[in-house]
Amino acid sequence: MHFSTPLTIFLSFTGALAAPIQLSKKAAVGTSASVLKVQTYDDFNVSGGVAGNALAEVNAKFPIDTNNLAGVAASDLAIITSAAQLSESAETSTGGFNDAIAAAGGTTTAAGTALQNGKIKNKVLKLQTDVLRIQIEVAQGNTGSQSELAGQQTKLASNVALDTKAAGQASTAIDFAGSD
Numbered sequence: 001m002h003f004s005t006p007l008t009i010f011l012s013f014t015g016a017l018a019a020p021i022q023l024s025k026k027a028a029v030g031t032s033a034s035v036l037k038v039q040t041y042d043d044f045n046v047s048g049g050v051a052g053n054a055l056a057e058v059n060a061k062f063p064i065d066t067n068n069l070a071g072v073a074a075s076d077l078a079i080i081t082s083a084a085q086l087s088e089s090a091e092t093s094t095g096g097f098n099d100a101i102a103a104a105g106g107t108t109t110a111a112g113t114a115l116q117n118g119k120i121k122n123k124v125l126k127l128q129t130d131v132l133r134i135q136i137e138v139a140q141g142n143t144g145s146q147s148e149l150a151g152q153q154t155k156l157a158s159n160v161a162l163d164t165k166a167a168g169q170a171s172t173a174i175d176f177a178g179s180d
């Protein structure tokens with residue numbers, strides 16, 4: 001489901017514009033082969049271990065070529081889009097971080113603090129994948145996404161700062177169903 005829409009858009013985009021004008025641009029930019037594989041949330045989450053390095057951990061899980069966002073494969077965009085949605089669910093849906101923190105007695109307990117650190121790492125995961133989604137969409141001609149970018153970048157920066165502030169503290173992941 002997540003796969004079909006971006007693929008369709010991509011194909012019609014190249015189909016409509018490929019012929020005369022895009023030939024030289026296409027040669028310069030190119031479309032990368034897909035580099036990501038569909039994974040479960042438990043595979044691509046970064047909430048375990050310790051706080052402090054969330055952004056680098058997220059980028060390691062989604063190693064797309066950020067120098068050629070226009071050429072990111074439609075299947076990779078679909079995976080990134082889905083990962084952002086799934087990590088949002090892992091925060092707010094039943095059995096997600098908010099529930100787990102409440103069950104641990106809030107963020108003042110040791111277990112709750114470690115879960116809060118995991119929640120912040122999960123926010124970095126959610127926001128960085130969403131920023132990537134927007135940047136790819138804009139680079140591929142979907143300028144309607146542009147208006148979302150600054151707000152998400154601001155939220156990302158503030159959660160990266162929180163993660164950095166907690167550097168070295170224990171961080172707890174949650175088991176959460178679903179795959180991107």
Ligand SMILES: *[C@@H]1O[C@H](CO)[C@@H](O)[C@H](O)[C@H]1NC(C)=O
Nearest residue numbers: 042045046047048173174175
């Ligand atoms: C992701 O979540 C699983 C399940 O809770 C956890 O065991 C694992 O350590 C997490 N992975 C990372 C890299 O944080």
